[in-house]
Amino acid sequence: MIELAALLFFPGGLFVLLNGMAYEWVDRKLVARFQNRVGPRWFQPLADNVKLLVNEEVIPENVDARLFITLPVVALAGVLTAALYVPIAGFDPAFSFEGDLIVTIYMLSLLTMATGLAGANTRDRFSLIGATRTLTQLFSYEAPFLLAFLAPAVVAGSWQISEINDYAGDHLWLILTQPIGAIVALLGLMGKLEIPPFDAPEAETEIVAGALTEYSGRGLALFHLGRNVELVAGITLLAAFYLGGISNPIEYVLKTLAVLFVLATVQTAVARLRIDQTVGVWWRYGVLLVLLQWLALIGAEVIF
Amino acid sequence: MQRLERNWNTAIERIKTWARTNSPWVVHFNSGSCNGCDIEILAALTPRYDLERFGVELHGSPRHADVLICTGPVTRQARDRLLRIYEQMPEPKFVVAIGSCAISGGVFQGCYNIVGHIDEVIPVDVYVPGCPPRPEAIIDGVVKLLGKLRPSPKPVIEEPAG
Ligand code: SF4
Numbered sequence: 345m346i347e348l349a350a351l352l353f354f355p356g357g358l359f360v361l362l363n364g365m366a367y368e369w370v371d372r373k374l375v376a377r378f379q380n381r382v383g384p385r386w387f388q389p390l391a392d393n394v395k396l397l398v399n400e401e402v403i404p405e406n407v408d409a410r411l412f413i414t415l416p417v418v419a420l421a422g423v424l425t426a427a428l429y430v431p432i433a434g435f436d437p438a439f440s441f442e443g444d445l446i447v448t449i450y451m452l453s454l455l456t457m458a459t460g461l462a463g464a465n466t467r468d469r470f471s472l473i474g475a476t477r478t479l480t481q482l483f484s485y486e487a488p489f490l491l492a493f494l495a496p497a498v499v500a501g502s503w504q505i506s507e508i509n510d511y512a513g514d515h516l517w518l519i520l521t522q523p524i525g526a527i528v529a530l531l532g533l534m535g536k537l538e539i540p541p542f543d544a545p546e547a548e549t550e551i552v553a554g555a556l557t558e559y560s561g562r563g564l565a566l567f568h569l570g571r572n573v574e575l576v577a578g579i580t581l582l583a584a585f586y587l588g589g590i591s592n593p594i595e596y597v598l599k600t601l602a603v604l605f606v607l608a609t610v611q612t613a614v615a616r617l618r619i620d621q622t623v624g625v626w627w628r629y630g631v632l633l634v635l636l637q638w639l640a641l642i643g644a645e646v647i648f
Numbered sequence: 649m650q651r652l653e654r655n656w657n658t659a660i661e662r663i664k665t666w667a668r669t670n671s672p673w674v675v676h677f678n679s680g681s682c683n684g685c686d687i688e689i690l691a692a693l694t695p696r697y698d699l700e701r702f703g704v705e706l707h708g709s710p711r712h713a714d715v716l717i718c719t720g721p722v723t724r725q726a727r728d729r730l731l732r733i734y735e736q737m738p739e740p741k742f743v744v745a746i747g748s749c750a751i752s753g754g755v756f757q758g759c760y761n762i763v764g765h766i767d768e769v770i771p772v773d774v775y776v777p778g779c780p781p782r783p784e785a786i787i788d789g790v791v792k793l794l795g796k797l798r799p800s801p802k803p804v805i806e807e808p809a810g
Contacts, residue, residue, distance in 0.1 A: 372700070376698070379695050381698040381700065381701075383698075383701060385670075385703070387670070388671070388703055392667075392671045392703070394666075394667035395667035395670075398663075398664045399714070399739070400738040402736070402738050552708035552709045558711055560711040560738040561738050564712060
C-alpha cells in the first residue's frame with residue numbers, strides 16, 4: 345500500500361510531474377528575465393500540458409500506429425521509474441538496491457531512445473533528421489556522462505544512490521574535490537535535456553521540431569512531461585552527488601534550484617553547436633576531461 | 649445522478665477552455681504577402697512585446713499549433729500549401745488573418761496569380777486590418793480570438809466608436 349502510494353503520489357508519480365512543471369516554469373522564467381522579458385505566468389507549463397492532452401492526436405499516414413502511440417508512454421514511464429531511485433524532495437529514494445545508479449542512468453536514457461525511435465518511425469524528413477541527430481548526440485555524451493556519475497560512486501565505494509548521497513553529505517562537497525567531473529556531469533545533463541548549446545536535435549530554425557515534428561496532442565504532452573521529469577531527476581542526482589548530498593526538503597529546494605540557475609544561465613549565454621561540433625566537443629574534450637578526472641582519482645587512491 | 653454528470657461535464661469543459669485560452673501556440677504562414685505583415689508578426693514575438701507572458705509560443709510544426717496566423721493574399725501556388733497546413737493542424741484550430749491583403753486581397757487584388765483572400769480558401773476566425781497592422785493590433789487580434797473561446801452568456805455587439 346505504501347509502495348503504491350510512493351509510486352503514484354509521493355515521491356514518485358504526481359509529485360514529480362508537478363515538480364517538473366514547476367521547474368520548467370522556473371527555467372523559462374529565468375531565461376526570459378535574462379533576455380529582459382517578463383516571461384511566462386506560473387501556471388504556464390500546466391496550461392500547456394493540459395491543452396495538449398485534451399487536443400486531438402493526429403496519427404499520420406505511413407507510421408506504425410501502435411509504436412506511435414506507445415513510444416510516448418514508454419518514454420514517460422522510463423523517466424518516472426528513474427525518479428523513484430533518486431532522493432526527490434530530500435527523502436530517501438522510494439526504491440533502492442545495490443547498483444541502482446546504473447539502472448537510473450539508463451532509465452533516463454530511455455526518453456532519448458524513445459524520442460529517436462519516434463522520429464525514425466514517422467515518414468517525415470524533419471523528424472528523420474531529428475531522430476538521427478538525437479541518437480548521434482546520445483552516443484556522444486552518454487559515455488562521458490556515465491563516467492562522470494561513476495566517479496562519485498567509486499569514491500563512495502558503492503553503486504547505490506542513497507549511499508553515495510550519504511557519503512556526499514558526510515564529506516567535503518565533491519564539486520570541490522572533483523571539479524572536472526562535476527562540469528562534465530552538468531554538460532552531459534544539458535545534452536540529455538537537449539538544451540542549448542546541445543539543442544541541434546530539435547533546432548527550431550532548421551528542422552522544425554526535430555524528432556517530435558509529427559507528434560500532436562497526447563503524444564507531445566507525454567514527451568513534454570517526460571522531459572520535465574528528466575530535468576528534475578537529473579538535477580536531483582547532480583545535486584546529491586556533487587553538491588554535498590540532499591538530506592532534507594530545504595536542502596533539496598536550494599541545491600536543485602542552484603543547479604537549475606546554472607543551467608538557465610549557460611543556456612542563455614551560449615549559441616547552438618552544429619551536430620558535428622557537438623560530437624567533436626564530446627569525443628575530443630568531454631571524454632578527455634573525464635579520463636583526466638579518473639586519472640586524478642586513481643592517483644589520489646595510490647598516493648593516500 | 650444526471651446533475652452530477654452535467655456538473656462533471658461542465659467542469660471538464662471549463663478546464664479545457666482554461667487550458668486552451670492560456671496556451672495558444674501559433675504557426676505562421678505567408679501565402680503571398682509583401683513581407684510587411686510578417687515583419688510586424690515577428691516584432692510582436694520579440695522581447696519588446698514578449699508574447700510568452702500570455703502563453704503564446706511560435707512553433708514551426710503545424711501539428712503543434714492551435715492558431716494559424718496567415719498573412720497576405722493567397723497566390724495560386726500557395727493555395728494548396730495553405731490548405732495542407734490547415735489540414736495538418738489538430739482540432740480545435742483557429743485562423744487569424746493579418747493585414748488588408750489577407751482580408752480582401754489588398755493591393756494585389758485582381759492580379760493574374762492571385763486566388764483571392766484567405767477566407768476563400770480556409771475559414772477565418774479573426775481579421776486584423778492594417779497595412780501592415782501594428783504588433784499591438786496583432787496581439788489584440790489574438791486576445792479577441794481567445795475571448796471568443798470563452799463561453800459568454802449573451803452575444804456582445806461592439807458599436808464602432810465615433
Ligand atoms: S497588408 Fe500591406 S504589409 Fe501586409 S502583405 Fe498586404 S501590402 Fe504587405
